Amino acid sequence: MPSTPDTSSSEGPTGRPMPKFGVPEILVDHGPARVVAVCNQKGGVGKTTTTINLGAALAEHGRRVLLVDMDPQGSLSVGLGLDAHNLETSIYDVLHGDTHVTDVLERTEVENMDVVPSNIVLSAAELQLVNEVAREQTLSRAIAPVLTDYDVVLIDYQPALGLLTVNALTASNSVLVPLECEYFALRGVALLQDTIAKVQERLNERLVLDGLLATRYDAQTIHRREVLHRLVEVFGDSVYHTVIPRTVRFPEATTGGVPIIDYAPRSPGARAYRQLALEVLARWDAE
Ligand code: ADP
Ligand code: MG
Numbered sequence: 621m622p623s624t625p626d627t628s629s630s631e632g633p634t635g636r637p638m639p640k641f642g643v644p645e646i647l648v649d650h651g652p653a654r655v656v657a658v659c660n661q662k663g664g665v666g667k668t669t670t671t672i673n674l675g676a677a678l679a680e681h682g683r684r685v686l687l688v689d690m691d692p693q694g695s696l697s698v699g700l701g702l703d704a705h706n707l708e709t710s711i712y713d714v715l716h717g718d719t720h721v722t723d724v725l726e727r728t729e730v731e732n733m734d735v736v737p738s739n740i741v742l743s744a745a746e747l748q749l750v751n752e753v754a755r756e757q758t759l760s761r762a763i764a765p766v767l768t769d770y771d772v773v774l775i776d777y778q779p780a781l782g783l784l785t786v787n788a789l790t791a792s793n794s795v796l797v798p799l800e801c802e803y804f805a806l807r808g809v810a811l812l813q814d815t816i817a818k819v820q821e822r823l824n825e826r827l828v829l830d831g832l833l834a835t836r837y838d839a840q841t842i843h844r845r846e847v848l849h850r851l852v853e854v855f856g857d858s859v860y861h862t863v864i865p866r867t868v869r870f871p872e873a874t875t876g877g878v879p880i881i882d883y884a885p886r887s888p889g890a891r892a893y894r895q896l897a898l899e900v901l902a903r904w905d906a907e
Contacts, residue, residue, distance in 0.1 A: 641898035666835030677897035701877025
């Protein structure tokens with residue numbers, strides 16, 4: 621549930637009254653982390669951008685954040701300025717069981733935010749994992765030793781519903797779904813819900829849907845506005861009040877290897893991710 625809506629506030633982009641999200645409490649003790657899979661089987665919908673910027677915005681509130689790159693394309697690692705092609709070790713070695721996760725962790729430019737990087741080598745893991753015992757739990761086992769060091773772990777992964785994705789869902793407490801407002805998005809969410817339900821039933825019964833996040837949103841386009849309102853009709857409070865606007869600042873920030881909230885802190889995109897962090901924390905508090 622979202623935090624108590626302040627009904628006196630004006631209508632937000634989703635067509636509902638925009639609640640005011642309070643300042644989150646300062647944490648004295650840290651961990652164990654809530655693990656959140658940032659998931660959509662479609663590419664280019666803002667998964668990596670959301671992982672980096674929500675992570676950075678949560679870190680601003682003193683949350684200790686770990687980002688895990690589970691995409692063989694390594695866009696998250698590149699987006700944080702790492703030289704993904706020349707990593708000595710990566711998430712692949714951790715999944716393979718050769719290396720402890722703490723030996724792969726890298727600090728980022730953002731205080732309180734670390735990353736487990738990945739690169740193309742990870743694409744071999746999908747096949748290799750098939751022969752493992754309890755292959756769906758490999759990631760969960762691999763990150764378990766560091767969960768007490770963090771408050772939030774965000775897992776970014778590839779646009780597919782394969783074994784790496786099932787590993788990410790099995791390791792997670794909840795799923796955050798970034799999506800673009802187009803008609804096929806609704807069908808995509810239904811497919812994803814099927815996968816979540818299967819993982820819940822067979823592998824990880826605590827898994828819940830955190831919320832649906834409209835990204836790359838252009839309020840000028842009637843079509844997008846209609847789809848957003850339809851999304852709210854179908855999925856109700858699962859749709860975040862916060863909407864991420866479409867802005868050229870995001871591709872620029874990615875090239876710069878820094879989160880937009882640092883690259884262009886006053887831009888509408890940075891403000892949106894900061895608000896998302898408050899909304900997400902309010903939801904978690906209300907659970
Ligand atoms: P995914 O991880 O789902 O494939 P990305 O986060 O990599 O998606 O985003 C795909 C592309 O869209 C990137 O070039 C990114 O910079 C750009 N992008 C992401 N969010 C926005 C936005 N709100 N406005 C404009 N461009 C965006
Ligand atoms: Mg990505």
